[in-house]
Amino acid sequence: MKPPPFVYHRPASVEEATRLLAELRDEAKIVAGGQSLVPLLNFRLAAPAHLVDINGITGLDRLGWADGAVEVGATVRHSRLLREREVAAAHPLLVEATGWIAHPVIRNRGTVCGSLAHADPAAELPAVLALLDGGVEAVSWRGGSQASRRVPAAELFAGPLQTTLEVDELVVAAYFPTLAAGTGWAVEELARRHGDYALAGIVLTVTVDGEGKPTSGRAAYLSCAPTPVVVDIGPALGGGGGGAGSATVYDLVASSLDPTDDIHATAVYRRHLAATLTVRALDRALSRARTGTQPPQPELAAVSDAMAAPTAASSDGGAER
């Protein structure tokens, strides 16, 4: 079907965008990549009177490293995370999870911050943000000046396609904390067709001590609840992890999750799937943690250069071709 009529706005600055949102309130929706919003419009499931396109705002395409986290600006597309080597070096978990998002063609347009603000419980990046205790920076125009606040992942996701962001707030960046030394990670999911939303998925980290014994572990699940669910798997690691300890991990996860039946899978199957994927993910994450196969942290200088790179060049896909 065709999308419903709307008034189109293309602000040139964050100030202009947030002033618009302050005026239009819930009549407006923000669009960056549109890969989730436009299908909703084409289906007439949403009919905002105004669309605020943030692609004309300079400075929102920052992709860099700040305070122990990878910072991703609001107009950075998924495909850029997969293309830039500095990001793979700084945050292999984020990059691997991004590779699970839909298909390459969707990743060419869809944005990281858009995925977080859309808050689909079946999406990968909300689970990654929750697992890592990352957050987003939201700005608004209030009382005649610009206000900004950091919203941690634990307070961001409120329900399916719902966040705690106010209608006048614009997410300008997301922060994904990088992994400490000795921490391994894994991403696992299962979908009926490649590129579909997962029936269940997991993002997991595990930290080992000098002797390779796991000391802590966390897992975040997608498609298992209305929001990403984070489970502390530390109590089930018992020094062994994987192998002998895996039955305990399975039980812990199965008892921590309460998925529901839907047309794609039953709750029982989903719970089993999530627990099974956890056992697999834990094996891979432990082996990465023990062999130190996670790439080292990037040198600050290199990544700072990447951050300082002219934004015009990186926002124009054509310049690289």
Add this chain to the structure above:
Amino acid sequence: MSPNPRTSSPADLHEVVVTVNGVTRSARVPARRLLSDMLRHDLRLTGTHVGCEHGVCGACTVLLEGEPIRSCLTFAVMVDGARITTVEGLAGPDGELGPVQRAFRECHGLQCGFCTPGFLLLTTELLSRSPEPADDEIVDALGGNLCRCTGYVNIVRSVRRAAELAREQPS
């Protein structure tokens, strides 16, 4: 620039100028005009096909600044000033088929042809960055598009053949 939110109407027309297959084209369209519809209805380039219109089938795939995108999930007004390649841009000026098109014809990479424009553009982009793609690379690049006729085997074969043709006769 943003219009005044209170005096603008959804019926307002926007001048959109794009370079399609190397030619500058323009149209005055409402904000809700999808890029797929602007190409087909306003610019009369009906080679871009519209299947599902919600981003699942991939028939409407075009190249935006050289990268494949779903034109049914993109508003024309959002790509003002951009460079676009459609299936009409793959043939030579005299209508002679390009190497990717010839490969699909040779290898029976199509039957009804509805999905073909999307597959041709995905293949063109894949070969531009990876001239000798491995089979899993081909499947990864094309896996987001649907074909209900071929069973995909001949499509993958066509991509391999297109790579050969492109090497024999660089365009």
